[in-house]
Amino acid sequence: MSSDRTPLSLTVFLLLAFGLSWLFAAPLWLGDxxxxxxxxxxxxxxxxxPAIAAxxxxxxxxxxxxxxxALGLWPLGPAGRLIGYLALAMVVPVVLILAALPVGALLGVYPADFVHLSGFQEQLDSQWEALGDEIPQPPLGLLFVLQLMGVATGAFLNLLPALGEELGWRGWLLPRLYRFGAVPALLVSGVIWGLWHAPLILLGYNYPDAPxxxxLxxxxxxxxxxxMVFGWLRLRSASVWPAALAHGSFNAAAGFSFVFVQAGETVDTVHSTxxxxxxxxxxxxxxxxxxxTGQFRPAQAEPAQAAERPAA
Structure with a gap:
């Protein structure tokens, strides 16, 4: 892409991504x-x-x-590198989400119960009470294990909707901004991603108790x-797929904050999780x-001719 098209490309992308998001959210603002x-x-x-815009x-x-x-969808290789970053994409977001909870507990902003999982038990009791007495409630330990196992399944189930975002933010936008340097590219793309959530955040999504x-x-x-973490996966893999899988894994694991909370307590998401x-x-x-360690330097994608050459 020639440099003189960059302002036009960015303008069209942002207008479509933000305009369509507000358009789709309009029924929520006009309704319930x-x-x-x-x-x-x-x-x-x-x-x-964001994918439509890109x-x-x-x-x-x-x-x-x-x-x-141009969107980071292809090539799917080198295979070893891509598989390695896909594995990191599954694990790193879950580790970061779980690590946030003891840090919040140590700082006194997350009311945790890591031993008895009393908040998780409280939620389960409420759900089973709504179902009636006909269905016996499984043991808490079994349900906790199923919750852990469900993250892997949820990551792949979330992959397609997550790709809808990542194709725009990390697939297209981040590499276009990288010409201004790694730090500006990561900061600006992150701010844009955050502001794009405004139609839902301003309705109380994710931060219901905050102004x-x-x-926002x-x-x-x-x-x-x-x-920045998703951007690292995108740049070092030269592919959008690890960022999309990381986004799916992140969404799948987000509910752990309710598993480890203390019963009867509320979670202030401005300060914790x-x-x-x-x-x-x-x-x-x-x-x-x-x-x-220099991990925000873009890796080289396979040459187009090599990627498209049929196997012998």
Whole structure:
């Protein structure tokens, strides 16, 4: 892409990504907000808007020779490198989400019960009470193990909607901003990602007990920090797939904050969990280590000719 098309490409991308997200969220604002029965389908539709924006830019504005490569969808190799970063994409987000909880507990902002899982038990009791006495409640330990196992399944189930976001943010946007340097690219793409969530955050999503402006500010902070981790996976793998899988894994593991909470307590997500400032400490340490070891330099993708050559 020639440099003189960069402003046009960025403008079209941002207008489409933000405009479509507000368009899809409009029924929530005009109706029952987060309590609307349309919330799930509309939120999933919103997740597709960055991908729509990126596809429009690549196919109608930039029109590169290899469109899939321009989005990070292809090539799927070298195989060893890609598989390695896909494995990291499954594990790293879960570790960061879990690490945020003891850090929050140590700082006094997350009311934890790591031994008895009393909050988890409280939730299960409420759910089984709603089902009636006909169905016996499984042991707490079994349900906890199933919760852990469900993260892997959830990561792949979330892969397609997560790709709707990552195709835009890390597939297309991050490499375009990288010409301005790694730090500006990561910071600006993270801020854009956070602000894009405004249609839902300003309705109370993720930060229900905070003033709406503070919730949006916290979401921007979280997206900058976590976006750096996703950006590392994108740059070092030369592929959008690890970032998309990491996003899916992140969404699948987000509920652990409710597993380890103390019964009868509420979680202030501005201050605790991966959504709040205390949860950003461990990811920032990881990012600092990655910067110190040069891990934000883009890896080289396979040459187009080699990637497209048929196997002998």
């Amino acid at each position: 907000g987060l309590d609307s029965p349309l919330f799930l389908p509309l939120s999933l539709a919103m997740m597709a808007t 596809l429009v830019v690549v196919f109608f504005v930039e029109r590169p020779e290899h469109r899939a490569r 709406r402006w503070l919730g 500010l916290a979401m921007v902070g979280m997206c900058v920090v976590v976006g 991966i959504l709040g400032w205390s949860g950003w400490i461990v990811p920032l340490v990881l990012v600092a280590v990655l910067f110190a």
